[in-house]
Amino acid sequence: MNQSALHQPAMTSAPQAASQMEQILYEVKKVVVGQDHFLERVLVALLAGGHLLVEGVPGLAKTLTVNTLAQAIQGTFRRIQFTPDLVPADLVGTRIYNQKTGDFSTSLGPVFANLLLADEINRAPAKVQSALLEVMQERQVTIAGETRKVPDPFVVMATQNPIETEGTYPLPEAQVDRFMMKVLVGYPSEEEEFVIVSRVTGAAQAVAPVADTRQLLALQARCRTLYVDPSLIQFAVRVVSATRDPGKAGLRDLSRLILYGASPRATINMIAAGRALAFLRGRDYVLPEDVVDVTADVLRHRIVLSYEALSESVSADEIVSRILKAVPAPEKPLEAHVRVAASS
Known part of the structure; x- marks a missing residue:
């Protein structure tokens, strides 16, 4: 897609907007096979500006979906692997002292992205999960008394494994309530799995950018009307x-x-x-x-x-x-x- 097409005025017609979202979905489905309900809910969350909690076993293309979506909308993508030894500063960032200058500088964490994947969110203790409370609700982070806005649009997609319970922590109710939807992702059918194997073992599919974050913000604003x-x-x-x-x-x-x-x-x-x-x-x-x-x-x-x-x-x-x-x-x-x- 040429660059001039990416900077056309925002579309206002609902059918036209749906057509553009279909183009985004088409690019994602070049890489991700099946999971139609999951992909539809990802687009719903993206349009509504809500966050998504995804439950499914490993290997069902949850990470691949978000990464591919970020490429299609030319947004920034960050992935955080939640582990028991994670601390809040690993998510939001921290202040670092520079011995040469004697000043403090702010190192921003991975939450400063358009699409944030919190992988296996229930593997980190409550204090780490709670570090996401402010950014998920207010779209901002406070570090050492200084407030910084995260990029707009901002969507968190968190995953959790329903099989393993050892070494996991229940999500705080306040954290769970900030997710717009919880989607259950199941195994693909035999036909879909055949296509998955063919694609993964074959030549890599290139994902074309079909929109940018400015256009996505316009679509979100139009959706609210x-x-x-x-x-x-x-x-x-x-x-x-x-x-x-x-x-x-x-x-x-x-x-x-x-x-x-x-x-x-x-x-x-x-x-x-x-x-x-x-x-x-x-x-x-x-x-x-x-x-x-x-x-x-x-x-x-x-x-x-x-x-x-x-x-x-x-x-x-x-x-x-x-x-x-x-x-x-x-x-x-x-x-x-x-x-x-x-x-x-």
Whole structure:
């Protein structure tokens, strides 16, 4: 792609924007095989400016996906391997004393990037994980009393291994809540694995830059203008409220399975992620299915299961599924009515 194309004015049409996101996805899929749901959620997080928690066994192209995406949008990419001996300064940076000049200089950590991969985040203790709290929420880092902004856009993708539990630490609730979505990544099919082996053992695929960070910021701003009907916001509020008090939704038997429900961030992220998904689908308004499709990803890591749920092998996804059946989504509005409401 020539350089002049990269500096064209930002597109405003939702279908055009969706087309550009498809180009980004095309470049990523040159390298990454399958994982369609995961890749879609990565783009949703990118458009909504949210962070992603990814759970899957090693070798499923999680690191490769983020690195390839950074190349496609010409953004900076950093990877942090979380280990038990990591300290907060290894993430955010520190002040260094220069003996020759007698002055202190600031050495910035790897969080100063557009796309940050926190690999196996649950292998570091809570004090290290908590070092990400400020940067994930405020998009800034404070080092020795001095505040510095991280590059914009800024998205954290953290991975954790569901198999190994020895030598891992549970993520603090405040940390978990800052992730917009938690995505479960499974094994590829036999056909996909055949293609993976063929590509990896063959010639390397070149990834072409199809956008830049300035264009991505324009797409994020355009995404936030999508029309959301008040009934959808009310639906999101009722779903999240049902995780705190299932009795309100006629699911009193779920109360013993839930220790803590989701916070208001869940409601915000249901709407933000639904908006981004609608944008990817080429619409400038959100439909009920957009919000419903992201609900499990937004809620599964925010519902704290009780001992009873764990002993009965009840998952958060099962609880979310029951809540969605008890709390019906609003009727799909007519497109003409939506456009009138959006323009008023």
